[in-house]
Amino acid sequence: MKFIPLYRVEFTRLALSKSLWVIAALCLCAPLLGYSVITASMSEVMSGKYIANPVLAGTTAGAVLWAVFTIAESDRLHRTGTDVITGSIASPLRLCAARTAAILSLSVITVLLCALLYLPYTAGKMEYLFSLGFYMGNFFAFMMPTWCSSILFAEAFYQISRRVEIAAVLYAALCYFSLSKFAEEDYFLRWINPLVVTYSDGFPSIWPLRVGVYTRVIWLLIATGIWLFALLCIRKYQKNLVLSFIRGIRKLYIPIFSVVFIASGALLWIRQPFVDHGPEEAVDLEAMAEDETLEEREIIKADSIKHFLVMEPVTGRLSGKSEYNYSHYEKGGKRRMMLNTGYEVTAVTYAGKALSFKLPDEIIDGEQPIEFTLPKGKGGVLTIEFEGLPSMARFLYPYMLYDSIDKEYISLSNAATAPADLEVTGSSTVSITMPKHLTPFLNYQPMHDFVDNKDGTRTWTAESDLECPMSIRAADYKTMSFSVGDMGIDFVYGKKYDKTVKDNNVKQAITDVFNYCIKHYGKTDYAGGKRLQLQQISAMVMGGHAFEGHCEWFETVLSPETLSDPKKGANATEVFIHEMVHQWWGSYGLECKEEELWSSEGLAVYSTYRIAKEKYGELYAKKYYIDVWQEEVDRQDREFYYRHPEYLKKLPEKYQSNLNEQNQGTNWYCRMPLMIKKAEELVGGEEKMDKILRTIYGKHAEYDPYSNPFTYQDFLDACNLTEEDLYLE
Structure with missing residues (x-):
């Protein structure tokens, strides 16, 4: 057959x-x-x-x-x-x-x-x-x-x-x-x-x-x-x-x-194109800088630098051309630039003539060197053309941290944007072509000028103080601008969340948070100037940036699951307030050491309660916060394995992990706020506690989350209390 x-x-x-x-x-x-x-x-x-x-x-x-x-x-x-x-x-x-x-x-x-x-x-x-x-x-x-x-x-x-x-x-x-x-x-x-x-x-x-x-x-x-x-x-x-x-x-x-x-x-x-073949550990760049065997090259001040980048979301590839105007440079000599290992250099020219170049078999943190020699004599324009799929540094492989070009989101950094040359200084002009529904941010600042190409794409242009773009991020963003006192706020979020932002009156929530926290704790570091940009970023970035005038927050803050978490707030708006309070108590402010009964979450929950109390009154705050915390703590105290941890250790690891995670959530989101509330009563009331928290936040620069984190004992010392004082009966 x-x-x-x-x-x-x-x-x-x-x-x-x-x-x-x-x-x-x-x-x-x-x-x-x-x-x-x-x-x-x-x-x-x-x-x-x-x-x-x-x-x-x-x-x-x-x-x-x-x-x-x-x-x-x-x-x-x-x-x-x-x-x-x-x-x-x-x-x-x-x-x-x-x-x-x-x-x-x-x-x-x-x-x-x-x-x-x-x-x-x-x-x-x-x-x-x-x-x-x-x-x-x-x-x-x-x-x-x-x-x-x-x-x-x-x-x-x-x-x-x-x-x-x-x-x-x-x-x-x-x-x-x-x-x-x-x-x-x-x-x-x-x-x-x-x-x-x-x-x-x-x-x-x-x-x-x-x-x-x-x-x-x-x-x-x-x-x-x-x-x-x-x-x-x-x-x-x-x-x-x-x-x-x-x-x-x-x-x-x-x-x-x-x-x-x-x-x-x-x-x-x-031949897989996604992960480079470099070392499995990050290169010690400081040691490299001190290596006396490395050849030192002269710093060149470019008359002008231009980068032309074309994003291709369907294939995830980038095509680029970088031009460095060295019209006043006549010495020539060996030059070395770094580029993402996923890119292929297609041409290098100087003053209109092709230059021979080589790509040494060397990879440094996901970047490969491009080496060539500039001729002596009359200066000219150095042009480097490249294209390819940005690849991930091997030492980041377990964490899946990568640069990517997608239809809905683009995130590129350092040498994944254009050739990087530490021996070149000067400002640059960056032109980026991408799908028209995406809004780009260059070095964390929005790009405003664009030309519609009538083919479903736009070409955006902006000036940069840097010779090479440090960061390019683009998504279907929407910006809501408003003022809180004398400070301007640009709230940047994905358009998918537009209905959530309107339904939960996010503008008023942010206003409430900033008014309360600035009054009671002081101004957040990142709002040092007259304008602060709060930008929503993808959860796949796995780490944000914060500096004066700019602060990033993860997309999960506006997800339906986060906004329905009763431990963080009485409703979706107050859960969002909780997340925004992390500007003061969390990775962007004072980050606490995570202990069994202590974390930044407890301070954020307590502050959310105080904001709700100030806005809606004591009865509301007691019903939707204090009573909820107490009910959850009472439930935990009745649990057999919480009262007898020696038996918990005899359970399979999977069950131990689930119960420990549940207990940790109760401790951070319910027991700890009750302990802070008790400390408030012991120190003499809300005003006294506000002064203590303001003093603590004012010293947050002294604490490092890795070498010197803010601990539960630090809090007790600031309140002049002991662990026994805050024990919940």
Whole structure:
């Protein structure tokens, strides 16, 4: 029989089998593990909780289920002794190929059903932050190719060994390799349990999906190559493995294709464009600066510097040209610039003539050097043209910190924007072409001048005091400008959150926070001037910037899940107030040492309570804050494992972790504010406590979160109290 008729027969037979329905049902239930049991993603955003975790849990569990089904089906004919009969009707090789193709087809259908099954729940939970394309992309980037690879591996191991137990052991060993500590932080080694560090809700990036598809293709090629090799091992005419292999290898196209597929996977692995091949640890730049063997180069003052950058969100690539006008420089000599390792230098010219250049085999924190020699004599314009996909520094690989160009969000820094030369000084003009719906920020300041190119893009232009752009960030931003006293506020947020901002009267919330905190604690460092820009950033940046006139805050501040957290505030507006108070108590102000009963969160909750009390009165504040805190603390005090921690240690680590996390939240968000409230009463009232907190905040520059953090004992000392004084009965 030919392949197509065999495929139809196998597909129909398998689709009607009870075992297939059982496996499909279990696969459809597998994503449920991601909501609580298997939380593979470290993301705190909603797309991490409601898309990444369920999809990744379903990917791993489903892959194992399909492997079990595949091995069982492959052994069925041999187990029942009917392989002799079927072998006389159809070629065992074609029958194996048809069965594998049918199982692969059924697994793809199951992926589609799985995506449709969880679609309503996910869309309902994420509300306005839900993206259908991004949701479906996760299923087809991670789940589908991983299940297919698993099926091919399982089929290959069985055909090579023809023993269920041996095939199971080989498959288990391969899974163990992917799940082991050895592959824990290596995206490319984790074939059955893909790694997703974090996602973004308001500024979705397809970078993780790009890497996901790339790594899945690598393993799919390797699995296909091994499966093709296994076809040579299919037993024929009751012969053993060796004799069957000798007979099978006569079909030369099979081993050739096997080698081609495996080699293609290996080549893609070696040539992957996402992570550079530099050192796994950051380079000590201070030590390099003190290295006397390094050649010192003359600092050149450029007459003018121009950077022309074109963003291509569909491919994630950047095309750029940088021009350095050295019209008054005649000495010439060797020059060295740094550029992101993902970029390819296409041309270097000086005064209109091509210059030879080299890229030394040296990578420094994700950047590669470009070396060339400027000719002596008359000066000219140095032009460097480059293009490519920005890559990630290897030492940042475990954290997935990267520069990216996406349709909804662009974030580039340092040498990922343009060539960087520490020996060049001067201001620059930066022109950036990108999709017209994106609003760019150059070095954290908004760009205003643009030209509409009538092709769906705009070219933005701005002047910079720096020779090379330090940061380029762009998104579908909206800016709300207003004043608080004599200070101007520019509140920059993603347009996806526009309804949330209006419904929760964010403008008034920010006004309340700044009026209260400046009056009671003092002016935040970052509002030192007359204007402060508060910019929402993607959760995938994993770290913001704050300096005078500019402060960044994570997108999660405006997510539905954050704004509905009753521990942070009585309603969504007050939860937002809590997040804004972190300008004073948190990473942008006084950051406390996180202890069992102490953190910046407690001070932020207490301040939110005081703002609510000042605005709505004492009865409101007591009902929605003090009573809520007390109720939660009373509940915690009644818990068996909280009262008997010695028994907690005997529980499995997963349960210990969940209970510890729950207790930590209660301590920081409820018990600690009650303790501060008690301290307020002991020191003589709110005014006295305000003076103490103002003094504490005034000294925040003396505390370092790493070497000298502000501790619970520091707070007690400032209040002239002891731990026993603040014990809650």
